[in-house]
Amino acid sequence: MRVLVAEDHRVLARTIAAGLRRQAMAVDVAASGDEAERMCQLTAYDVLILDRDMPVMTGDEVCTRLRELDDPPRILMLTAAGELMDKIYGLTTLGADDYLAKPFEFAELVARVRALSRRAPKPSPAVLRFGSISLDEARREVSVDGRLLELTPKEHAVLHLLLVAGGAPVPHDELVRTVWDEHLDPRTSAVRATVSRLRGKLGAPGLIAVDKGEGYRLCE
Incomplete structure (x- = not known):
């Protein structure tokens, strides 16, 4: 947001x-x-x-x-x-x-x-799902195969954006604009570090792929 x-x-x-x-x-x-x-x-x-x-x-x-x-x-x-x-x-x-x-x-x-x-013209569904990942908007709960995860606010926001994309690549710059703000240097390692931690918590690093020149995307 x-x-x-x-x-x-x-x-x-x-x-x-x-x-x-x-x-x-x-x-x-x-x-x-x-x-x-x-x-x-x-x-x-x-x-x-x-x-x-x-x-x-x-x-x-x-x-x-x-x-x-x-x-x-x-x-x-x-x-x-x-x-x-x-x-x-x-x-x-x-x-x-x-x-x-x-x-x-x-x-x-x-x-x-x-x-x-939440009053946006095209609201996201209450529960976002992709493969084994589920994000409950109302409860702010994330689970993988039914296992609840404890995510930081930034990790939660990054995963939310990836889930909304539904497997399509999300560019690095879009993550910076949407999850961080205008003062963050686009060259910063903050996005990569957050994605790395998120991969670890998901328990399967391959769930988030990095496409050079395209960005990050979720994988089945």
């Missing part, structure tokens, strides 16, 4: 981004409204966490303008304006998909982001 955090309070933005990355989300950060709009035009984000009080272009303006896109991200307004009428205005007039007032509990923010991502 790819998320953009549009928040001009640098410490809060970094804190939110770091927390979401620990949940295996790829996170980018925008410090102004115009930057957030530009990034959403260039990148297909699943969810935009948007502060209403942004410099250069307000969050309200960003929300309204993004609704003109053919495939806009789901927008979660995160703001100190938490009165009932503020929420109604954000959800109805501005067209936000969800609204969370500050201060907030981080666990609730994560739950709302995940809920918004």
